Amino acid sequence: MSVPDSITKILSVAMIIPVGRVATYGQIADLAGLPGRARLVSKALKKADHDMSIPWHRILRSDGKIAFAANSEQAQEQKQRLLSEGVAISGYRITLKQYQWQPELHDLLHRLKY
DNA sequence: TTTGTGACCGTAA
DNA sequence: ATTACGGCCACAA
Numbered sequence: 250m251s252v253p254d255s256i257t258k259i260l261s262v263a264m265i266i267p268v269g270r271v272a273t274y275g276q277i278a279d280l281a282g283l284p285g286r287a288r289l290v291s292k293a294l295k296k297a298d299h300d301m302s303i304p305w306h307r308i309l310r311s312d313g314k315i316a317f318a319a320n321s322e323q324a325q326e327q328k329q330r331l332l333s334e335g336v337a338i339s340g341y342r343i344t345l346k347q348y349q350w351q352p353e354l355h356d357l358l359h360r361l362k363y
Numbered sequence: 364t365t366t367g368t369g370a371c372c373g374t375a376a
Numbered sequence: 377a378t379t380a381c382g383g384c385c386a387c388a389a
Contacts, residue, residue, distance in 0.1 A: 252386070274371055285384055287371040292386065294370065308370080316370035323370080 255283055259293040260300075266307045269334045271343060273311045291316065306330040314342040 258281040266272050274287035283289060294305045306327045310316050317324035319341050328338055337344040 275373095278371090285372085288369070288384060289371095289386075291370040305370085310370080311372055318370095327370090 252289075255281070255286070255289060256293040256296060258282065259290050260297055260303055263290070263294070263305070263308065264303050266304055268304075269336060271307045271309050271331070271336060273309055274316070275311055277308060287311075307334075307336075309343060312342070313346075 259277060262277050262280045263272075274290040277290045278284060278286040281290075290308070294303070294308065297303050298305065308316075315324045315327050317327065324341055328341060331338055331343070
């Protein structure tokens with residue numbers, strides 16, 4: 250499978266994360282059928298920045314922290330976006346585990362028709 | 364061709 | 377809680 254195709258798949262999965270919920274880079278990779286390729290997810294998001302259909306701010310590291318360097322412009326904007334959606338954040342880490350996007354995604358994935 | 368660099372991750376101290 | 381390490385691998389130098 251080509252890298253561009255993988256990117257496309259990753260983005261198609263990323264864009265279905267519900268408002269007010271979050272997912273990790275690794276989860277997105279898994280759901281895109283690319284286990285172990287979390288880094289490719291970050292790369293995909295970077296390539297797709299400015300694409301308003303992709304909720305990049307809802308993607309966090311596996312430990313619940315925002316991936317950007319603390320205090321960076323991007324980290325602060327991401328935090329604001331999450332807060333505005335009602336996601337609780339303390340410092341740069343989500344507070345409540347219940348925000349984890351424990352997929353009811355079989356349905357969501359089904360709609361993607363890979 | 365080799366090397367360094369990431370919006371990463373799981374495990375083990 | 378934090379650090380270290382080995383995996384991961386596309387991409388640029």
